[in-house]
Amino acid sequence: MKKHTAVALLCTAIAAAGLLLAPKDGRELSYMSGTAQKRENEGTGTKRKGADDGKDYIKWVEFHVTCDAMKQAYQYDLDTYGKEVHLNWVELLAYLGARYGGDFTRYKEEDLEDAAKVLAEGKKTIGELTADMQYYEYYREAYGAVLDGMVGEYEVEVSAEGEPDKKESDKMDSKEGGTAEKTWKKVYGLKAFHPIAKGFPYSDYDDFGVSRTYGYKRNHLGHDMMGQVGTPVIAVESGYVAELGWNQYGGWRVGINSFDGKRYYYYAHLRKDRPYAEGLKKGGVVQAGDVIGYIGRTGYSREENVNNIDEYHLHFGLQLIFDESQREGSNEIWVSCYELVRFLYQHQSEVLREDETGEWLRIYQMKDPQACIEFD
Numbered sequence: 001m002k003k004h005t006a007v008a009l010l011c012t013a014i015a016a017a018g019l020l021l022a023p024k025d026g027r028e029l030s031y032m033s034g035t036a037q038k039r040e041n042e043g044t045g046t047k048r049k050g051a052d053d054g055k056d057y058i059k060w061v062e063f064h065v066t067c068d069a070m071k072q073a074y075q076y077d078l079d080t081y082g083k084e085v086h087l088n089w090v091e092l093l094a095y096l097g098a099r100y101g102g103d104f105t106r107y108k109e110e111d112l113e114d115a116a117k118v119l120a121e122g123k124k125t126i127g128e129l130t131a132d133m134q135y136y137e138y139y140r141e142a143y144g145a146v147l148d149g150m151v152g153e154y155e156v157e158v159s160a161e162g163e164p165d166k167k168e169s170d171k172m173d174s175k176e177g178g179t180a181e182k183t184w185k186k187v188y189g190l191k192a193f194h195p196i197a198k199g200f201p202y203s204d205y206d207d208f209g210v211s212r213t214y215g216y217k218r219n220h221l222g223h224d225m226m227g228q229v230g231t232p233v234i235a236v237e238s239g240y241v242a243e244l245g246w247n248q249y250g251g252w253r254v255g256i257n258s259f260d261g262k263r264y265y266y267y268a269h270l271r272k273d274r275p276y277a278e279g280l281k282k283g284g285v286v287q288a289g290d291v292i293g294y295i296g297r298t299g300y301s302r303e304e305n306v307n308n309i310d311e312y313h314l315h316f317g318l319q320l321i322f323d324e325s326q327r328e329g330s331n332e333i334w335v336s337c338y339e340l341v342r343f344l345y346q347h348q349s350e351v352l353r354e355d356e357t358g359e360w361l362r363i364y365q366m367k368d369p370q371a372c373i374e375f376d
Ligand SMILES: [Zn+2]
Pocket: 028, 220, 222, 223, 224, 314, 315, 316
């Protein structure tokens, strides 16, 4: 199919460049440099190990959607929920992606406004609007792999402010945060959370692809968020714990697979001695917004539990899986998370410290319908 041709070409170029260096579970790492992403002629006969299997799946994604574009598209989605035409934010972004060739420096609010108007008024369907766009299907699938699990229906606890027989002081500052007055509410909206708990300071900048030197020369395949030691780290999306334990690059790290298997979230350099939230185990289910661990500076050592990173920070990575052959090795696709994290800032998990254990626990539980299915 045409939509994957350009992508396949990029990957062929990378393979040909011989940059296939990522070691097993080197999640901090990159084998991919911007300059390697050059197109090559099709039919040079270059074989890609593992992926040149004739299967039709996406082999490369660059995620340059800006926070502003995500916010605007998301707002259209929210505003039209339950209406005759419900605008899907990922479809809107894929439309823009196809229009801009993925380059969101070209983003203009009016472009999205115009499209949203045509769709909302029923003048065209998304299929009709994008019929002449050669790469729409590619962007729909690529951006969908990043974003499709992040918005939907779910239930969440909220403070029971409407309760007439409770004084304000009885509600939220009860000693056990988990039993303060709360009530369940059905919600449609952003299910995914920001990776740092609410109220904890951090700093960051767009550092995707910058050079790293530990072990071997490579590029940074994630997003670093500098914070204080012990800052609670939050599960961005619900899923299964796939990896837990020491890795010479990531230190104490945890890897979580989304339920649909398309995203692998990687959280690394967690705290020395007590890296993880209590009860976290490989194969277990976590829900978006759960505390999963604590910021530290472990890693860059073959020896376990060693602080060998200069600065306390969370390394947050997001890998896309279109085919199982992309999980490990030369075919991994990691996407830039800086803009995504900015977008998720509106949804931070509130936590409370348990005095006896020193653990931080989320205050408001959620029921992700997908997680509930997985529990059954
Ligand atoms: Zn990092």
